[in-house]
Amino acid sequence: SSSADAPPTGHGLPSRQLPSGWPARRGSAPQRWLVAMLRTGHLRDLLHVAAAGAAGPHGTAGHVAAYEKLAEVEKHDVEGFMLACAELLADRSGQPSTRQLAGLLLKNAIGTGAQGSRARSKLARWRAVSMGTRRRLHAAAVVLIVDPADAGVRRAASLCAACMGAADVPAGLWPELLPALASVSVRADAAQASEALQALAFLADEWPLPGLCEAVLAATARQALPAAARGLREGQPGVRLAAARAVQALLPFAFPPTPQQEPASEAVTLLGAVLENCGPSAPAELREEALRCLASCICDCYEHLTPVLDALAHVCLEAMAGASGNAAVAAQAVEVWSELSEHELELLRGAPSGGRGAGAPAGGCREVTRRALPALLPSLLKVLSEGCSAPEGDEAGERLVDAAYACLESVARVVADACVAPVVAFAEEGFNSPDSARRRAALLAFSAVQDGPTAQAMAPLVAASLPRLLGAFRG
Numbered sequence: 001s002s003s004a005d006a007p008p009t010g011h012g013l014p015s016r017q018l019p020s021g022w023p024a025r026r027g028s029a030p031q032r033w034l035v036a037m038l039r040t041g042h043l044r045d046l047l048h049v050a051a052a053g054a055a056g057p058h059g060t061a062g063h064v065a066a067y068e069k070l071a072e073v074e075k076h077d078v079e080g081f082m083l084a085c086a087e088l089l090a091d092r093s094g095q096p097s098t099r100q101l102a103g104l105l106l107k108n109a110i111g112t113g114a115q116g117s118r119a120r121s122k123l124a125r126w127r128a129v130s131m132g133t134r135r136r137l138h139a140a141a142v143v144l145i146v147d148p149a150d151a152g153v154r155r156a157a158s159l160c161a162a163c164m165g166a167a168d169v170p171a172g173l174w175p176e177l178l179p180a181l182a183s184v185s186v187r188a189d190a191a192q193a194s195e196a197l198q199a200l201a202f203l204a205d206e207w208p209l210p211g212l213c214e215a216v217l218a219a220t221a222r223q224a225l226p227a228a229a230r231g232l233r234e235g236q237p238g239v240r241l242a243a244a245r246a247v248q249a250l251l252p253f254a255f256p257p258t259p260q261q262e263p264a265s266e267a268v269t270l271l272g273a274v275l276e277n278c279g280p281s282a283p284a285e286l287r288e289e290a291l292r293c294l295a296s297c298i299c300d301c302y303e304h305l306t307p308v309l310d311a312l313a314h315v316c317l318e319a320m321a322g323a324s325g326n327a328a329v330a331a332q333a334v335e336v337w338s339e340l341s342e343h344e345l346e347l348l349r350g351a352p353s354g355g356r357g358a359g360a361p362a363g364g365c366r367e368v369t370r371r372a373l374p375a376l377l378p379s380l381l382k383v384l385s386e387g388c389s390a391p392e393g394d395e396a397g398e399r400l401v402d403a404a405y406a407c408l409e410s411v412a413r414v415v416a417d418a419c420v421a422p423v424v425a426f427a428e429e430g431f432n433s434p435d436s437a438r439r440r441a442a443l444l445a446f447s448a449v450q451d452g453p454t455a456q457a458m459a460p461l462v463a464a465s466l467p468r469l470l471g472a473f474r475g
Contacts, residue, residue: 043084046070047098047105074109078125079133082109086140089156096150103144103156106137110163112206120210126167134173138164142180145199146192154195162202167209170216178220182227185243190236197231197242200224204249214253221253225270232273232290240277241286244293247274255300267304271297275308278315278333284326291319291332295339302343305368312336313372320379323386327396334383334403337376341369341410348414369414376411377419380404381426381445388441405448412452420453424461431468 050066074081088094088102111122141164144157161177168174184196203224207217228250231243247270255267274297277290294312298305305312319326319333347365369376384404390397412419423445430442446465450458 043073044088044094044098047088047101048095050101070105074105078109079129082106082129082137083133085109086137086160089153089160090140090144092147092149096152099150100152100156103153103160107156107159107163110137110160112163112167112209123167123210126164131173134164134168138168138174138177142177145181145195146184146187146189148189148192151191151195154191155198158195158199159202161199162206165199165203166206167212169203170209170212170220178224178227181224185227185231185239186234190238193231193235193239194242197228197235197239197246200228200246201242201249204246204253207253217253218255221250225250225254229270229273232277237283237286240282241289244274244277244286244289248289248293248296251296251300264304267301268307271301271304271308271312275311275315278319280318280322284329287319287326288329288332291316291329291336295332295336298336298340299343302340302366305366309368313375317375317379320383323383323400327387327390327400330383330386331396331399331403334380334400334407337369337372337380338403338407338410341407341414344369345410345414369411370418373411373415373418377422380408380411381423381441384408384445385438385441388444389437401444405444408445408448409451412449415452417453417457419449420457420461423449424465428465428468431465 046066046069050070070081085102085106089099089106091099094102110126111118112126137160141157141161145154145161147153147157161181165174165177169177178200181196181199185193187193187196204221208214225247228243228246231239232247235243271294274290274294277286278294279287282290294316298312316333316336319329321330323330344365344367381404383400387397387400387402387404390400408419408423412423427442427446430438430445433439433442
């Protein structure tokens, strides 16, 4: 999506390769020619050249020159350029590649979510665009999100809507966007409903923006969140997948609520909707995304976990038990426990939760990790063994190993001495095994828990295990 930001370099372009009437050298056209270009089909011709070059493996000289001319036009008349791109994006008679490129150029011209030094200048330029032009662009984007013909056009439109909405919705300049996306998200057409929810995720991905305070963003995110939560419960699998991504993107801005709001029922409802998509009946891609969403929710909704704890433990442990069948889902379930244990460690230390939310909830640490330990620890050790047993170089296996090791470290810091005996028993059994994978798992497990338990608990066990550790290194 960033190709329009940085077109490839080239070595010049013979004039016969440009659309008819174009000057051969950059900068040789008078301003009146640029204005006339916006009123004719020349911009379409230029986009055809750029799109055709972009489709090649290395681009073409025509591709480079086309991008240079497009940048020239944008610099001269940004509002006219935006409107022309929107018109071409909406033109159902145009080539899909040309329409999509027009949408990409429009998104980059808006550029409210630009990074680094460009962020403020792009945002200031967008805020200087007249409201008349903005309203025309707003209307075009919403209509095209439900374009029936081309998924690429819908995606380009949702990206443009997100760029504009990230600045204009919190500022109160586009109050129609969120209700419109919520309306589309319940349509029978799953592709259109998915794109509307994806637009909500893209919108949150653009935040934070300079000049928008946290309270304003929180209010906007909380207004958008119900549509995403509804999509998790009611949509087809593709819709629920987009809804999970939207929840994950919006939630960091939506919580904590203001003191006047009662979040418990909202949080429990949201967690329940996410958990419904974490079980084995969900398609693997949706299940993985829902577990990723759960990991994102678990800190923000920690104070309200009690009603869903049994369901949370069940879906995560069930996913971990299926590591041999779906390593990606299992690794994501392990990461849920990592997030939870890291959050509880920060609560036990009395620190704010990594900048998320307003710090420790009123109830303090609820010792979820400690209470789950009898079931959690054997499952983690099994996942670690599954990962170590994967063929060398297997990415899925290494992801399991990394996730299980990191989670064991976090869990050990939370539960301290309670993890020592089970892990040492696992390690000693592995050290004595002729299977190199089991020996590796034993070494990793033993090393992962060194930082949590007290020295008094670890010292005799380390002394007893030292000969086996040395033997494992020799092996």
